[in-house]
Amino acid sequence: MTSQPATRERQRDADRTRAEILEVAQHEFARHGYAGARVDEIAALMRTTKRMIYYYFGSKEQLYIAVLEKAYAEVREVERTLDVEHLAPVEAIRTLAELTFDHHDAHREFIKLVAIENIHQAEHIRKSEALGNLGTPVLDLIERILDAGTASGDFVTEADAIDVHMMISAFCFFRVANQHTFGALFGRDMTAPEHRDRQRGMVGEMIVGYLRGGGARS
Amino acid sequence: MTSQPATRERQRDADRTRAEILEVAQHEFARHGYAGARVDEIAALMRTTKRMIYYYFGSKEQLYIAVLEKAYAEVREVERTLDVEHLAPVEAIRTLAELTFDHHDAHREFIKLVAIENIHQAEHIRKSEALGNLGTPVLDLIERILDAGTASGDFVTEADAIDVHMMISAFCFFRVANQHTFGALFGRDMTAPEHRDRQRGMVGEMIVGYLRGGGARS
DNA sequence: TAAGTAACGTACTAGTCCGTACATTAACTG
DNA sequence: CAGTTAATGTACGGACTAGTACGTTACTTA
Numbered sequence: 001m002t003s004q005p006a007t008r009e010r011q012r013d014a015d016r017t018r019a020e021i022l023e024v025a026q027h028e029f030a031r032h033g034y035a036g037a038r039v040d041e042i043a044a045l046m047r048t049t050k051r052m053i054y055y056y057f058g059s060k061e062q063l064y065i066a067v068l069e070k071a072y073a074e075v076r077e078v079e080r081t082l083d084v085e086h087l088a089p090v091e092a093i094r095t096l097a098e099l100t101f102d103h104h105d106a107h108r109e110f111i112k113l114v115a116i117e118n119i120h121q122a123e124h125i126r127k128s129e130a131l132g133n134l135g136t137p138v139l140d141l142i143e144r145i146l147d148a149g150t151a152s153g154d155f156v157t158e159a160d161a162i163d164v165h166m167m168i169s170a171f172c173f174f175r176v177a178n179q180h181t182f183g184a185l186f187g188r189d190m191t192a193p194e195h196r197d198r199q200r201g202m203v204g205e206m207i208v209g210y211l212r213g214g215g216a217r218s
Numbered sequence: 219m220t221s222q223p224a225t226r227e228r229q230r231d232a233d234r235t236r237a238e239i240l241e242v243a244q245h246e247f248a249r250h251g252y253a254g255a256r257v258d259e260i261a262a263l264m265r266t267t268k269r270m271i272y273y274y275f276g277s278k279e280q281l282y283i284a285v286l287e288k289a290y291a292e293v294r295e296v297e298r299t300l301d302v303e304h305l306a307p308v309e310a311i312r313t314l315a316e317l318t319f320d321h322h323d324a325h326r327e328f329i330k331l332v333a334i335e336n337i338h339q340a341e342h343i344r345k346s347e348a349l350g351n352l353g354t355p356v357l358d359l360i361e362r363i364l365d366a367g368t369a370s371g372d373f374v375t376e377a378d379a380i381d382v383h384m385m386i387s388a389f390c391f392f393r394v395a396n397q398h399t400f401g402a403l404f405g406r407d408m409t410a411p412e413h414r415d416r417q418r419g420m421v422g423e424m425i426v427g428y429l430r431g432g433g434a435r436s
Numbered sequence: 437t438a439a440g441t442a443a444c445g446t447a448c449t450a451g452t453c454c455g456t457a458c459a460t461t462a463a464c465t466g
Numbered sequence: 467c468a469g470t471t472a473a474t475g476t477a478c479g480g481a482c483t484a485g486t487a488c489g490t491t492a493c494t495t496a
Binding site: 018032033034035036069072082086094106112114115116117119120122125131132134135138139142157160161163164165167169170171173174175177178179180181182183184186187188190198199202205207208209210214215216217 | 219251252254257289293312317330332334335336337338339340343344350352353354355357361362375378380381384385387388389391392394395396397398399402403405406408416417420423424425426427429430431432433434435
């Protein structure tokens with residue numbers, strides 16, 4: 001009943017408002033897709049109004065792009081802090097795979113946003129100046145691990161860094177992104193701890209098995 | 219300018235109309251997602267009217283479910299005709315992986331529908347009587363191949379059929395489903411023939427390398 | 437061939453949703 | 467402290483969109 005101290009009543013804070021809009025918008029877009037997301041619903045879930053969305057972001061589409069940019073920026077930040085190069089090549093790539101697994105497991109909304117963006121043929125990413133053709137730090141890291149592994153003789157398969165990145169990402173992405181159809185069809189909840197732990201081991205074994213050449217023909 | 223023979227002018231054909239609606243609807247849903255798809259647009263792309271969509275399917279949602287059911291039915295039909303059990307276990311699983319690859323490569327719209335359905339937490343699949351908890355024929359096939367491989371000593375890794383299915387599907391699904399964001403970020407068109415052919419080989423080597431135990435720790 | 441029904445077309449409605457015009461208030465600045 | 471600007475709130479409009487009421491035409495069958 002008693003009101004807050006006068007200074008905290010309806011205090012103005014552009015950064016905070018902007019940040020809150022982005023956060024709520026990320027939830028809404030991830031939950032309902034771009035077309036399914038409702039600007040009014042985003043507004044309703046905030047302590048401010050729809051007017052502010054347009055004040056700070058201009059349109060639903062620009063808000064969505066801003067959400068994408070923020071989400072990708074966070075991922076890049078994580079990738080930049082990866083530190084596996086002190087390990088031997090085999091352990092390095094296995095650890096990278098497992099950390100990628102953990103990261104995907106922990107960032108479901110980012111994965112949904114990427115899936116949504118792909119449904120729209122990445123048209124919004126292409127519209128974003130911040131996101132176009134930027135690549136990602138892991139690629140260099142993978143490149144170096146592959147070189148080291150080839151030099152040491154641990155890796156037999158000649159592999160391309162982008163391919164390896166895709167192989168790891170595919171596994172980690174799929175089990176989160178497709179958990180619902182998979183669950184509905186096979187009755188297995190892939191997010192359950194026992195499956196998660198086993199699958200975490202699988203990524204590593206898969207990628208190392210591939211690079212060691214265990215699957216080579218004849 | 220001259221009109222068709224009288225018998226062909228505005229002939230009635232319930233099956234044909236129904237089928238055409240489903241086909242056009244699949245395009246529209248795959249292209250724009252569930253919420254983004256427009257019933258009016260589907261109608262505009264047909265030689266009949268919106269009224270027919272409601273006449274045959276009742277609602278946008280039921281139409282979408284019907285599209286899903288048809289798409290899944292086609293996939294099951296392909297899976298049912300798979301014939302790799304005359305091969306030795308290693309070649310059998312490799313061939314299965316490569317055929318899965320080809321199938322995903324050839325059925326982009328199905329993949330998009332699955333991605334869309336996952337964004338909506340598979341709520342429509344769960345509503346469908348035809349799709350709930352049906353599993354899929356490949357699982358039994360994989361099961362038998364794994365058993366044969368373990369018995370023959372070709373496979374060392376103890377693997378679960380669903381996990382193996384996921385590993386293969388993840389790779390095949392991802393490179394199609396995420397081609398747009400991947401392309402935008404890395405500037406690589408994964409659907410280009412040279413990449414496709416190399417990646418087709420990768421699935422096989424990956425899965426065989428994993429099952430042979432080439433990635434086992436220490 | 438007459439009657440009945442399945443298939444199809446037109447025109448409209450009720451509601452939703454993005455975006456904005458206009459008013460207001462808090463904070464800063466000289 | 468007066469003036470200015472940045473930040474916020476309210477109320478509304480115009481376009482779009484799923485769904486329907488109502489009417490019509492082709493085909494079947496007795």
